[in-house]
Each structure stands twice: as C-alpha cells, then as structure tokens.
Amino acid sequence: MNEIKCECGHVNPEGTVLCEACGKPVEENQHIDGNDKRKLLNMRYDGSARRSQTYNKSIVDKTWNFFSSVKVGVWLIVLALIASGIGTIFPQEQYIPEAATSRDPSIYYEAQYGILGQIYYQLGFHNLYSSWWYMLLIALIGISLVICSIDRFVPLYKALKRQRPRRHTQFLKRQRLFSETDDVTDDEKEKMVSRLKKSRYKVYEEKGHIMAEKGRFSRWGPYVNHIGLIIVLIAALLRMTPFMxxxxxxxxxxxxxxxxxxxxxxxxxxxxxxxxxxxxxxxxxxxxxxxxxxxxxxxxxxxxxxxxxxxxxxxxxxxxxxxxxxxxxxxxxxxxxxxxxxxxxxxxxNEFNSMTFKIHKTNDPDEASLGSFEINLSNPKDTYKLNNGFSVTVSQYYPDYEMEEGEPRSKTNYPRNPAFVFSVNPPDNEESEMSFVGIGKNVDATGENDYKLGIENFEMRYASxxxxxxxYTIPLFIIGAAIFMIGVIQGMYWHHRRIWLHPKNGGMLLAGHTNKNWFGLKRDIEHIIEDTNVKMVKDQQEIE
Known part of the structure; x- marks a missing residue:
C-alpha cells in the first residue's frame, strides 16, 4: 500500500482524504470525495482511508468492495421484501387447511388458485421462508451489514481517536461554521474554555490550540443498529435448525x-x-x-x-x-x-368414535336383532365373532367415504363418513354374504342375502x-431488537459536536462541525462567545 506524506510531516495511508494529523486535504486522493471542487470539506468518516476505496486488485478486494456498497445492501433488502410480499399472496405449505381435498402442495395450489397457484408452487414460493435461496438472501444481507460496518467503523474509530486540537487553517476555513476574529485576549479565551467545560464539552489543548468535543458516542449509533440487525438475521437463520x-x-x-x-x-x-x-x-x-x-x-x-x-x-x-x-x-x-x-x-x-351394528334377517319387517358387535373406528378389527355363531369380516373400510369416477375411496383418514364392506358368515354355513353399509346406505351385493347389517348405535367425539x-430464537430476536433500538436512540437523540479554537496573530479562528442539528451547535457557540469580542460563526453553506 502506498503512503502519502503531508506537509505537516504525517504519513497517511493511501485512500486518506484528510490528513490524519492536521486535517488538510490530501491532494493525491481528492478524486474520491472531490474536495478540490468544494468550498466545504467532505467530513464523511473524517476523511479516513476505507478499505473499499483503497484496494481493488484481488478477488477478495472486489468481493469486499461489492458488499461494502450501501446500494448493494439496499437492493438485497428490497429483493427480500419483494420475495416476502409474494410469499403472502397464497398460504404457505404449512398452513394448507386440514380440510383441504388434498394437502399435497403440487395438487392443492393448482386446484385452489388455478394457473397462478401452479406458478406459485413451481417457483417455490409455497415454502418460501425455509427455502435455500431465501435463506441465502438473508445471509447475504447479513454479510453486507458486517462488511459495510467494518469498512466504515474501523477507519472512523481510528480517525476520531487520533484527531489533534491543532488543525490546518485550510481545514478550519472550509468547515460549515467558521469565523475569524483579529483581536482576542487571553482572558476571553480562558472564559470560552471554561464555558465549554461547563457545557460538558471535553476539552483538548495543544500549544494553545483548543478542540472541544462532546457526544462522540452518537457516531456509533448506526453501527449499533447493524449489530442488532445482524443478531436478528442470525436468529432468523437459526430458526431453520430443528433444535432451535x-x-x-x-x-x-x-x-x-x-x-x-x-x-x-x-x-x-x-x-x-x-x-x-x-x-x-x-x-x-x-x-x-x-x-x-x-x-x-x-x-x-x-x-x-x-x-x-x-x-x-x-x-x-x-x-x-x-x-x-x-x-x-x-x-x-x-x-x-x-x-x-x-x-x-x-x-x-361430528367425527365418529365407534359404531354398533346388528344382524337381522333380510325379510324380517321388525328387523329383530340376531346379535350385535361394536367397531372402534380408529382401530377396527379384521373379524368380529358373535356368541350366536355369526362372524363378520371387515373386507373394506372407508373412514371418510366418497365416490370418485365410480370408485369408492376415502377423502381423509378420519372417520367422518365411515362406510364398510362386510362379509357375513352365518353359523354352520360355509358361504359368506357381502354387504356394503354406511351412513344412509345398505347395499346387498347380490340381492340374494339372507341377512342384513344395520347401524344400531354410534358414538361421536371431538378431535382437538x-x-x-x-x-429458542425468541431471546435472540428480543436482544437484537433491543440493541437496534439502543442504536436508534443513540444516533437520534445525541449529536457529535466539535469546536476548534485556533490562535492566529493575536486573533482567533473559530470553527465548528456536527453530524446533525447545526442549530444546536450554533447555540452552544453563541453561549461560549457571549461577552467577548469573538465574532459569531457564519453558516458558509447558506453563503454559497
């Protein structure tokens, strides 16, 4: 990596926009933020060297630079939001109703929603939130957040930690808030420093040069947000594991x-x-x-x-x-x-629990019972033997009977409309008789049966x-959300303010910078220069 030496003697790494020691724009690097064409300095990240703007040779550099782009992160989030929106058009596979004709997604979506449902299923949106590509998209958002944060946090932290009270005059004159006073006494300067301390500014001094700063921790608010979001994304990915x-x-x-x-x-x-x-x-x-x-x-x-x-x-x-x-x-x-x-x-x-059947002679108008037996519809036996010598074999059992294309079948495995094909074996008779019995149905297969089966009683039950x-991911979601809110409060309700006092030929250069709320910074400056000869700063952005 190339190093560039400033006129103050400090050696800056390649990619540094403002000298780390004196703040003067580094001439060789102004193509990055274009400070040569601006009256006011671009103070983003305090002009520190970011990796994504320094290296661009290897595949690792190109990958880093790609994910460090805020635009890439925004597009990934937009894609995730669009996919999530599409996933809510029709119910996910796990929410297919139990009462559906078929819970097979390949059949359900087309039968229920037509061609749109078929496309929805074939594109994999029926199982969106656990699909590999959606999880990959969430992981890419997490990678983007991590790289964006590291790419900006580390250089900004170093720049703010190394900043000195003594700054180049060009750095001061190109701040948004600036004033120059020709005659300032030592007493006035001491009064200003005292007022800065009372206003909870942390004051640094170097050979008569003063830098007052407060609210630096607010600069880390966005990165605290990122940490919270990353924890939330990790929790979302962990929901794919059966244990979590x-x-x-x-x-x-x-x-x-x-x-x-x-x-x-x-x-x-x-x-x-x-x-x-x-x-x-x-x-x-x-x-x-x-x-x-x-x-x-x-x-x-x-x-x-x-x-x-x-x-x-x-x-x-x-x-x-x-x-x-x-x-x-x-x-x-x-x-x-x-x-x-x-x-x-x-x-x-309306689900049947058990049914009791009786046997009676076909031609008996009173249908006098010759014997009865009870079937547990959840676990029917193959054969039921009666005390009078009759035996009944369950040849076919349809828990939820319906006819489809002339063929009997069961819609579900639950006994909601049970039907049976019985084989009745009379005592001392080798020939059995076939009967079809269901709710409101009693069919003699041959029309020559001597015996019939009829429903004598039944018992209903509920299914819960x-x-x-x-x-186990809920605590992670709560922690992530709490950290995110801390970052929001940290960045929204506090502001990073800096005021520089630069002595010059018996006078003073006064400059101020903040990341937001310029009105508040102006009010602080008004307070510290009250009853002094120091000129009030002008907003040079308004002058432009």
Whole structure:
C-alpha cells in the first residue's frame, strides 16, 4: 500500500482524504470525495482511508468492495421484501387447511388458485421462508451489514481517536461554521474554555490550540443498529435448525394418547376430554352472528396430560411413561413444559368414535336383532365373532367415504363418513354374504342375502387440533431488537459536536462541525462567545 506524506510531516495511508494529523486535504486522493471542487470539506468518516476505496486488485478486494456498497445492501433488502410480499399472496405449505381435498402442495395450489397457484408452487414460493435461496438472501444481507460496518467503523474509530486540537487553517476555513476574529485576549479565551467545560464539552489543548468535543458516542449509533440487525438475521437463520425452532401440528381425539411430533417420541399427550362452549342464542351481542353462522364459540379447550418416556427403549415393547403435567389448554392459555408450548388451535366435530351394528334377517319387517358387535373406528378389527355363531369380516373400510369416477375411496383418514364392506358368515354355513353399509346406505351385493347389517348405535367425539412449538430464537430476536433500538436512540437523540479554537496573530479562528442539528451547535457557540469580542460563526453553506 502506498503512503502519502503531508506537509505537516504525517504519513497517511493511501485512500486518506484528510490528513490524519492536521486535517488538510490530501491532494493525491481528492478524486474520491472531490474536495478540490468544494468550498466545504467532505467530513464523511473524517476523511479516513476505507478499505473499499483503497484496494481493488484481488478477488477478495472486489468481493469486499461489492458488499461494502450501501446500494448493494439496499437492493438485497428490497429483493427480500419483494420475495416476502409474494410469499403472502397464497398460504404457505404449512398452513394448507386440514380440510383441504388434498394437502399435497403440487395438487392443492393448482386446484385452489388455478394457473397462478401452479406458478406459485413451481417457483417455490409455497415454502418460501425455509427455502435455500431465501435463506441465502438473508445471509447475504447479513454479510453486507458486517462488511459495510467494518469498512466504515474501523477507519472512523481510528480517525476520531487520533484527531489533534491543532488543525490546518485550510481545514478550519472550509468547515460549515467558521469565523475569524483579529483581536482576542487571553482572558476571553480562558472564559470560552471554561464555558465549554461547563457545557460538558471535553476539552483538548495543544500549544494553545483548543478542540472541544462532546457526544462522540452518537457516531456509533448506526453501527449499533447493524449489530442488532445482524443478531436478528442470525436468529432468523437459526430458526431453520430443528433444535432451535420447531412448529408442528397434531390432532388428538378424545380419549386418545399419541406421540407429540418433533420430540423424537420422548413425549406423549393424552386428550382426556374436549370441551366446547358456545354463546346462548339469547345473548344480544352475538345474536346476528349466531343467526348467520349457527353458533359462536365461547370457549374450546383440551384437558390434556403430558407424559414422558422413561427407562430404556425396547423395540415392540410399550414405553414406560411418567406424568409430567396435566392442564387445560385454551385459546391464549397454552400449556408449557420443558421448553415446549402447546396451543389450542382448532377442533373437528361430528367425527365418529365407534359404531354398533346388528344382524337381522333380510325379510324380517321388525328387523329383530340376531346379535350385535361394536367397531372402534380408529382401530377396527379384521373379524368380529358373535356368541350366536355369526362372524363378520371387515373386507373394506372407508373412514371418510366418497365416490370418485365410480370408485369408492376415502377423502381423509378420519372417520367422518365411515362406510364398510362386510362379509357375513352365518353359523354352520360355509358361504359368506357381502354387504356394503354406511351412513344412509345398505347395499346387498347380490340381492340374494339372507341377512342384513344395520347401524344400531354410534358414538361421536371431538378431535382437538394442537400446535406444538419450541422456539429458542425468541431471546435472540428480543436482544437484537433491543440493541437496534439502543442504536436508534443513540444516533437520534445525541449529536457529535466539535469546536476548534485556533490562535492566529493575536486573533482567533473559530470553527465548528456536527453530524446533525447545526442549530444546536450554533447555540452552544453563541453561549461560549457571549461577552467577548469573538465574532459569531457564519453558516458558509447558506453563503454559497
């Protein structure tokens, strides 16, 4: 790297705009900020040498220079915002309704939204926030923030740390606030220095030259913002790891116990009872809504028990379970345990739990029962044997029956509209009889059956929809947001002010600079020169 020597004797690194010692513009480097063509100096980063403006040879330099550009960072953020906006047009894959005809995204989006849905799916927007390219975009924004911060923070820190009270006259005369007074006494100078100290300025002196400064820490506000944003981006990336973030959904029917997804089979949940409460039709507040919707939920909750597997896991053996917690899960009142949170998210009603069938003779007008059997619709047996010698075999079971193109099928795996193909075996008769039985359906396959099956009774139940979440990234988001707000306050409510007093032939050059709020700096200067012969500074930008 080339070094350039100033007339004051200080050797500046290549890329320095203003001499680090005296502040005089470095002639060989003015092409960077164009100070030769400006009346006022460009005080950005105090004229320090930035890496992105110094090196441009290797691939590392070019990569650094690319990401150090604020324009590149802004464009990356714009692209992320556009992608995020498109991702909200249709629901993400994880939010496809359970009641959808098909939850396969390749089928759902086209069936629900037509050609736009198909394009949406094929471009990968259905799973946007966990897609590799979106995560890469977020990572590039983080890289841009880090490089932008380092490229500017380090040289600015060095420049402010090394600044001297004694500055070149050209540096002072080309400040925005400047005045020159021919006759200033030592008493007036001491009075000004005293007032600066009372105004909480930190005063530095070098051979009669004074520099007063306060609020330097406000210059680090934008970089504190960057640190907060980087922490937020890291938290967003960590949400891709199963350990740091989990969001699962599970249906648990009344009386059932199932493994909680995402816990590697370690935890189980049992739905002891589901409770649904609705508003009364006489309630005037909800009368119109009840008329339109049929009912308005007042409360729906799951009385749940959480179990944890203990002991050694043996394949095929029932796990040993230890009760961890028993609680009521309601809307806005989740159940929390061991870092997991379970929310009451929905419910399904009108689902069959069990059905009881009876056998009677086909031609019997009274349909007198010859025997009955009960089927657990969640786990039906293959064969049911009755005490009177009859046996019934379940040949086909459709939990949620429908006909499609002349073929029977089940829309879902849940018993919402159960239908069966039964094989009835009478006692002492080798020939079986086939029957199709469902809700409102009883079909004799041959038309010659001696026996019929009919629904004698049934039991309904609720299915509780629960969201299972674990999120260890929330503290990181909170910390990042807090740091970001500290940076905003730091940079917004405090200002970096500097005042230079330069003795010259019995007089004085007075100059001032601030990163914002020039009116406040002028007011400070008015206060320190009050009752002295020192001329008030002029705003040279207004003179231009």
């Amino acid at each position: 973030y989990m969001d699962e959904y599970v249906w648990v029917r009344e009386g059932e116990q199932t493994v909680i997804p995402g816990t590697d089979g370690e935890y189980h949940i049992k739905n002891k009872k589901f409770i649904l409460e609705t508003y009364d039709e006489d309630d005037k507040r909800f009368k119109e809504a009840i008329t339109q919707e049929g009912m308005v939920e007042k409360n729906f909750q799951t009385n749940a028990v959480i179990y944890k597997e203990t002991g050694e896991k043996i394949a095929g053996a029932e796990p040993e379970l230890k009760k961890v917690k028993e609680e009521k899960i309601q809307m806005n009142h989740p159940l929390k345990f061991d870092g997991y949170t379970i929310y009451q998210s929905g419910y399904q009603q 929809g629960l969201s299972v979440k674990r999120d």
